[in-house]
Amino acid sequence: MSQPATRRVDVPAWAHRVIPVLVLVAVMWVAEFVDLILPLSFDQFGIRPRQLDHLQGIVLSPFLHLGFGHLMANTVALLVLGSLLALTTRHLWLVTGGVVLIGGLGVWLFGGPGTVHIGASGVVYGYAAFLAVYGFVARRIWQALLGVLVIVVYGSMLWGVLPLREGVSWQGHLFGAAAGVALAVWLGRRDRLPARR
Numbered sequence: 752m753s754q755p756a757t758r759r760v761d762v763p764a765w766a767h768r769v770i771p772v773l774v775l776v777a778v779m780w781v782a783e784f785v786d787l788i789l790p791l792s793f794d795q796f797g798i799r800p801r802q803l804d805h806l807q808g809i810v811l812s813p814f815l816h817l818g819f820g821h822l823m824a825n826t827v828a829l830l831v832l833g834s835l836l837a838l839t840t841r842h843l844w845l846v847t848g849g850v851v852l853i854g855g856l857g858v859w860l861f862g863g864p865g866t867v868h869i870g871a872s873g874v875v876y877g878y879a880a881f882l883a884v885y886g887f888v889a890r891r892i893w894q895a896l897l898g899v900l901v902i903v904v905y906g907s908m909l910w911g912v913l914p915l916r917e918g919v920s921w922q923g924h925l926f927g928a929a930a931g932v933a934l935a936v937w938l939g940r941r942d943r944l945p946a947r948r
Contacts, residue, residue, distance in 0.1 A: 771843055772833035776826055779871060782814045783822050797869035798855055798923075800862030808868075809855030812923075815869040825871040832878035832901070839894055840885065842938055850877030850930045857926030868920045873927030876912070879905045880931030888939025 786793040797812040799805035816822040837843040854873045862868055882901045886894025912925040 768837040797867045813871040828875040853930035854927035873923035876924045876927035877931035880928040881935045884935035889942045
């Protein structure tokens with residue numbers, strides 16, 4: 752007796768690249784819902800500058816948010832910038848991990864004493880800075896044009912790296928962006944197309 756053939760669904764290549772971004776954002780939303788339900792506040796597990804027993808906050812902080820308004824603000828930017836990064840380079844995981852670790856370490860080292868830093872805005876700044884710089888360093892015209900577009904659309908974010916608003920982790924923004932620039936220079940030089948003779 753023959754078995755009926757199963758229909759295979761072909762997922763477009765672009766969707767494969769964007770799925771990790773959707774998964775990252777979904778984990779953040781699940782964490783916020785669990786934080787809402789459980790009596791234990793997850794926000795305490797954010798980055799606590801220079802406290803050795805809270806080093807795990809460097810990795811956990813991007814998944815923690817101060818309510819759904821905070822999460823929604825980061826979600827839109829993460830989906831847009833993360834998708835652009837995933838679709839135009841093969842460096843999504845490397846950039847994400849690098850921004851989280853390097854940016855988070857910067858906050859841990861230089862953040863204000865007695866503060867707790869949470870939220871994915873450092874990752875947002877890292878993505879934006881990477882996209883703004885990478886194409887120019889790699890000498891790739893389309894990605895450089897994308898960088899210009901990112902600067903035009905998200906350029907006002909630059910004010911977020913300054914200590915202008917109380918209660919906002921400008922250190923997270925600053926070190927996230929610095930990590931994004933550093934990764935763009937490193938990976939852009941590595942990916943640079945050789946000059947034609």
